[in-house]
Amino acid sequence: VELVQSGGGSLDPGSSVTLSCAVSEGSIASYTVAWFRQAPGKEREFVCSTRWGGGSTRYIDSVKERFTIARDNFKNAVDLEMVALKSKDTAVYYCAATVGTLGDDTAVDQYDYWGQGTQVTVSS
Numbered sequence: 001v002e003l004v005q006s007g008g009g010s011l012d013p014g015s016s017v018t019l020s021c022a023v024s025e026g027s028i029a030s031y032t033v034a035w036f037r038q039a040p041g042k043e044r045e046f047v048c049s050t051r052w053g054g055g056s057t058r059y060i061d062s063v064k065e066r067f068t069i070a071r072d073n074f075k076n077a078v079d080l081e082m083v084a085l086k087s088k089d090t091a092v093y094y095c096a097a098t099v100g101t102l103g104d105d106t107a108v109d110q111y112d113y114w115g116q117g118t119q120v121t122v123s124s
Contacts, residue, residue: 021095037091
């Protein structure tokens with residue numbers, strides 16, 4: 001299984017961008033998918049997740065009301081829409097997936113598959 005990411009880039013504060021994570025095998029509906037990010041010198045941080053079968057979503061407090069995780073069944077992908085970007089959002093963003101459910105969706109070791117990572121830089 002491969003996760004192929006797209007989107008990202010260099011952006012101004014307050015702008016918006018959408019990242020996408022496409023799954024190479026099976027239906028996206030069967031995967032629990034999360035987005036993590038890693039800033040320079042920091043550990044990889046959970047950002048948000050969507051449970052398999054169109055289940056519940058979860059966000060860290062710092063991105064609530066600004067980020068939206070959503071499934072796109074046509075693309076067989078999960079998108080991360082980010083608005084009102086801030087400099088502290090600067091990081092490499094990774095999508096992660098596992099088939100079915102899992103225990104703690106914030107934990108890195110719960111996921112079997114990872115995307116290649118994409119840089120998001122927010123700076124004026």
